[in-house]
Amino acid sequence: MRSFGVEEEMLLVDPDTGAAVALAEAVTDGGEDAPQSELQSQQVETDTVPCTSLDELAGLLRAERRAAADAAARKNCQVVALATSPLAVSPSTTPKDRYLRMAEEYALTAQEQLTCGCHVHVRIESEEEGVAVLDRIRPWLPALLAMTANSPFWQGGDSGYASYRHQVWGRWPSAGPTDLFGTPEVYHDTIDAMIKSGGLLDEGMVYFDARLARHYPTVEIRVADVCMPVDDALLLAALVRGLVETAAREWDKGEPPSPVRTELLRLASWRASRSGLEGELVHPVTARPASAETVVRALLDHVTPALADIGDLDAATEMTGRLLSRGNGAVLQRRTYERTGDLAEVVRSAVTRTLDG
Numbered sequence: 001m002r003s004f005g006v007e008e009e010m011l012l013v014d015p016d017t018g019a020a021v022a023l024a025e026a027v028t029d030g031g032e033d034a035p036q037s038e039l040q041s042q043q044v045e046t047d048t049v050p051c052t053s054l055d056e057l058a059g060l061l062r063a064e065r066r067a068a069a070d071a072a073a074r075k076n077c078q079v080v081a082l083a084t085s086p087l088a089v090s091p092s093t094t095p096k097d098r099y100l101r102m103a104e105e106y107a108l109t110a111q112e113q114l115t116c117g118c119h120v121h122v123r124i125e126s127e128e129e130g131v132a133v134l135d136r137i138r139p140w141l142p143a144l145l146a147m148t149a150n151s152p153f154w155q156g157g158d159s160g161y162a163s164y165r166h167q168v169w170g171r172w173p174s175a176g177p178t179d180l181f182g183t184p185e186v187y188h189d190t191i192d193a194m195i196k197s198g199g200l201l202d203e204g205m206v207y208f209d210a211r212l213a214r215h216y217p218t219v220e221i222r223v224a225d226v227c228m229p230v231d232d233a234l235l236l237a238a239l240v241r242g243l244v245e246t247a248a249r250e251w252d253k254g255e256p257p258s259p260v261r262t263e264l265l266r267l268a269s270w271r272a273s274r275s276g277l278e279g280e281l282v283h284p285v286t287a288r289p290a291s292a293e294t295v296v297r298a299l300l301d302h303v304t305p306a307l308a309d310i311g312d313l314d315a316a317t318e319m320t321g322r323l324l325s326r327g328n329g330a331v332l333q334r335r336t337y338e339r340t341g342d343l344a345e346v347v348r349s350a351v352t353r354t355l356d357g
Helices: 054-073 097-111 127-148 164-169 184-196 230-252 262-275 292-310 313-326 329-340 343-356
Strands: 004-013 043-047 078-080 117-123 210-212 218-225 280-282 289-291
Touching: 004 054, 004 230, 004 343, 043 054, 054 078, 054 230, 054 343, 078 343, 117 230, 127 184, 127 210, 127 218, 127 230, 127 262, 127 280, 127 292, 164 218, 164 262, 218 230, 230 292, 230 313, 262 280, 280 292, 289 292, 292 313, 329 343
Parallel strands: none
Antiparallel strands: 004 043, 004 078, 004 117, 117 218, 210 218, 280 289
16 A cells, blocks of 8 residues: 655744734644744744544644644744635744745746645555556546635635635746656756756746655655645545556556647646636537536546555545535635634634644
8 A cells, every 4th residue: 555644834923813923933843743834924834743544643733733823822922724825914924045046037926925735645565656656646636626716715705716825836947747757867858957947946947737756766746736635635645646656557557648639638627726626617528518516526436446556545535525515725714704704703614624624
């Protein structure tokens, strides 16, 4: 069974006002169990160790969120799994050399980049298998974005998008979907050419929606918003592992990847970012408009044989039903705002859901 793990970026907020606060240096200075710093001083990152079962991952995710919350509480703030700050914020760059270089080189793109994603790592047997997986999961990644969309508010107002994080993240020069690579050599040659062009500081700035991890034998799927309820992060991880296993089996049987063009993938991602689960998406197979539920269930059907073999099918099916019934993070945030008219209450409600589900 393929091992998998999850990285979650989260905001630090004031318990009273809900505003993002620049306390990452203090919160991350708490020893081995403390969360890690990120680009901006208003956010932190947690990550799990590799595991093999959803139950194990669930325990790890809850423990990591709780440890981050405890570390934040010691510095009089809270962690919240929101992909953007609902309230207006002026981000401040974490004072580390690499981040300061990024802020200088990429100017407003870096300075405004207070966004939080969820990254899923899944083990691969070789780079050949990893590139084959990257080539075959491309059409399905926008569906994952729609399911996890959790950033409707930006600088104190409704952006009109379910995932405005995706729009902001897309400003980086290397962000988004990729063409087919075919071989590890083409993959590495592409990255090497991107770095040599001068447009990227280093390989860490390869912000593809999915990539080979630099330091681990995994593929890393990076398209998703951070998820407010833990269950949504678990569902994301289960579906990603199912996608990787399904793609690896297709490659092993000699089935070619879909030749869908990158331009169409960008459009599908935009639509997922705009609509989330409340409207039509671009169907990954037909490339025609279809309801969000149709697309989500098509994804589940696509990975059903792999999920069944892994033992995750019942759990993934149940969590998918719950997600479609209650809505993603964007729906939950807007529902709270419609009820209260208070963005601070949106944040407070999300803090509770971050820890309690």
